Amino acid sequence: MADKITKVGKGVLRRSVARFLGRREFLFSPLVALYGGLFLLPISIIFKMSYEGGLAGFERITSSLVFSRVVENTIAISMTTTALSVVLGYFLAALLWKSRGTKRLLIFGFVLLPFWTSVLIKNFAWIFMLQDNGVINTALMSVGLIDSPLQLMHNRFAVIVGTVHYMLPYAVFPIYASMLTIDTRLDRAARSLGARGWSTFWHITLPLTRPGIYAASLLVLIISSSFYVTPVILGGPRQMMVANLVYYYTNTLIDFASGAALSIIILAAASVLIVVYVSLPKEGQNG
Template identity: 70%
Template sequence: MNDVVLRSGGMRRLGRQEWMLAPVIMLYGALFLLPIVIVFRMATEKGFSSFETVLSSPVFLRVVDNTLTISLTTTCLTVFLGYILAALLWKTEGSKRVVVLGFVLLPFWTSVLIKNFAWTFLLQDNGVINTALRSLGIIDGSLPLLHNRFAVIVGMVHYSLPYAVFPIYTSMLAIDTRLERAARSLGASLFSTFWHVTLPLTRPGVYAASLLIFIVASSFYVTPVILGGPRQMMIANLVDYYTHTLVDFSAGAALSVIILAAAIVLIAIYQFLPKETQHG
């Protein structure tokens, strides 16, 4: 009987704590929803004509193709490199792990502008990479490494890499290392152990990292401007074009609503992906 009273009292205390947090939750909810409501209102102030203007524009299809291609390529490369770094973090111990973690966190310590301008110095015609290749006699002229899709993807992968490492690394920490030893003791090769044991167990981390990176990559604005060119315009750059160049805020808001709807669809698809592995 006393246990029941204590549990009910604990529930009442928990309820009071939730009510104390209610103003903060409402404030953050209002700050999140209010901009969305304003953008949606601007997008529909002319009815749905702004959506028709955006969707019927030939530039829109070209920009969507750029955004999907660059974002998917960035996601695949970042998840691949992030998996390697996460495995390195997982297998190392002591001071070596701290060093690897420092290199992973390094992109967080500098702003995106500084990273992009650093890549311009590395990739330009007289930059470090072309100069080194000419000094080694590999090339005679200069490779076109800047102001193209390659440069945009390089800059975006560099920025997004930590977002891939930590979800995958978190899923690796939950793996029982005895499973790998058991697989090796039963005659499985290193690749078979990875393919049939490690990879399935880290699949939720890969899913989470892929979704996060794709959403972040598809909304890039600064990197395509600095490292790319007009042909590498992405969806965020098109929003800026509508609002600042054409001064058509309704069309820019309509395009923003379309981006938000696409992100919601991706998150909904992610919710249906299996959160547990085949060994869960």
Template identity: 40%
Template sequence: MSSTVSTRLERSDRPDGTTPGAGGTPAPVRRGRPRLFDGWGLLVLPLVGFLLVVFVAPLVTILARSFTDPATGLDNYRDFFGSPVYLDVLGNTFRISGLVTLVTLLLGFPYAYLMTLAPPFWRGAMLVAVLIPFWTSLLVRTFAWVLMLGDTGVINQALMSIGLIDEPMQLVRNQTGVLVGMVQVMLPYAVLPMYATMRQIDRRLVQAAEGLGARPVSAFWRVYAPLTLPGVAASCLLVFISSIGFYVTPALLGGPKDMMIGELIVQQLSAVLRWGFASALAVILLVVTGALLLLVSRIVNIGKLMGAQR
């Protein structure tokens, strides 16, 4: 009995919980083999399986089909890079996406800044105005723009009624219609990240700069604007990457010269039935997007922009 008690006391005296062996040295402790998943870790398995089925498996299938349909080889990629028409479509995709990003930035930055200055009631009203597009289907909004921008639409009729124009302007089936529709869809994605950044900026910094003799405009651009760069970068990245894959809006509001790669992929699938070539287009779009993200990551911290903890 006394030996058992002394052994327990010796074990409790040691910080590592080991018992002394011969010569006062601690006896080796057997450690169990580490397990990959414990009881809580098993909860991750359904999520991993879901991602494998709905994300990884389709990507692997598309990648394999781009090299094997209709024949094994690089014919689909040769057809794309060897045709100026397809390269123009890729150029249109990035040109239109860049213009949409620029316009949403020019419209969203002052709107987000006004939200930080507005009283709580009007700030909430402005926030609701930004979120309203999320409550309406993208297809419905696009068809609404088709009706508004048409030759007999509200905009042309209003301009003709006040005498600014004598005949309807061509606002649809061209790049103008595509930009209007895509900017309206992507504007909330530009406003919200910038507003989230601006609301965390201490406005006393601008007041301090003005107190030291800086003009209000100079204090804004030299003190306040640089602090908003993380939100601006996140907005631009989110809008540009999302705009690359647009299909419905360019298809309904644009013309043949404004075709984007998303519309080309659908055309190859539904009209021409070139599944292998459409898969190659999807792979090219994925690779180019990944390359852009890699390039941007060399300049800014993408993980920090998206709210990841470092």
């Protein structure tokens, strides 16, 4: 009787394993395990480091005057970058959507060029443009619009210019992807019923591209809030962002507990943004 039960159990196990191996999801399991391990292992190490000595690391972070200043910089820069990137990205995505042939390829090239270029190269190019004897100040002084160079470097303006330049492709493509799902006959139908261009955009195009706007806003906001190189090169100490503060705690003060605690705070804030994005309505999203 026991042998029969064992044989039946082995048969059920073999059939279950064969059924699992025959599923398409099994092909993705090594990839899921790899990426899951690469994500969860560092996160678990950071969690462990942040709680060394209890909540002392969190207390040092939240009680610091530098932390409040850095949070203010991060929110202001990332929110402004998100707004400008989404607005400019929407216009570029619409231009791509309406263009055809060679014109579309050229626009794609101009959009992708910053995407393929190193962030260091882009930042040093903006130094060449924004410095006191740079292209912009030289051109303005040569035509008599200003008498002395404008202070365009080492301030929040320069940081926002650099971050918007970097983040623009991340805003264009989600919006452009949502525009590709729109049936062009809707525009013709609205115009045949007497709707003008602005009315058609407001009541048809904008609601149908709202999922792309949400995705672009989330992507740009999360990435721009973790910028490190651009605030250092184009900004300065007064424009320090959260990533710069993490570096300061871990490499200057050698306070890994506080640096890990700050990283956990950043991760929690990003998780809240993702939850908010998931809860947003997805009007116009097909499938």
